Amino acid sequence: GLVGSEMWIRDRVIVEYDHGGVTPEAASIIHKELGKIEIKSNDVLLGLPIDAVDWAGSVLKGLIREQIAADLPEYQSNIEIIPGAKVAVKIMLRPQGAIVRGVNVAAVSYTHLTLPTKAQVQISVVAVSLKKKN
Numbered sequence: 494g495l496v497g498s499e500m501w502i503r504d505r506v507i508v509e510y511d512h513g514g515v516t517p518e519a520a521s522i523i524h525k526e527l528g529k530i531e532i533k534s535n536d537v538l539l540g541l542p543i544d545a546v547d548w549a550g551s552v553l554k555g556l557i558r559e560q561i562a563a564d565l566p567e568y569q570s571n572i573e574i575i576p577g578a579k580v581a582v583k584i585m586l587r588p589q590g591a592i593v594r595g596v597n598v599a600a601v602s603y604t605h606l607t608l609p610t611k612a613q614v615q616i617s618v619v620a621v622s623l624k625k626k627n
Contacts, residue, residue: 501543502539502541502579504578506534508531508581510584513586515588526565527564530560543576546576547576554574557584561584561586565586567588567589571587
């Protein structure tokens with residue numbers, strides 16, 4: 494069994510995100526929005542006995558859900574906390590509602606009726622909130 498210092502969460506908490514297949518740019522924005530989660534995770538869990546992860550983890554899950562609701566209200570979350578000397582907090586984010594994966598727009602010019610031109614434009618849409626922080 495574990496004895497002495499091995500029974501305590503003594504290293505930093507590892508926070509891992511599953512962004513639900515968003516682009517790297519959107520993932521970067523999500524990380525900036527949720528930057529305080531790693532600090533909160535360490536504040537709640539570091540120094541606790543490993544056996545305390547169950548009850549402390551439920552407190553941490555509540556704090557994380559509150560932050561996600563405030564910073565990324567268009568996302569739902571599923572949070573898993575894996576105990577051990579190095580605790581892992583896995584956060585799975587899924588956009589709520591419909592997701593626009595891509596839009597095709599075709600522009601046709603008929604200014605020269607004898608030489609019509611047609612061009613196609615690709616527009617990528619990402620499901621991330623870009624609201625201004627107060």
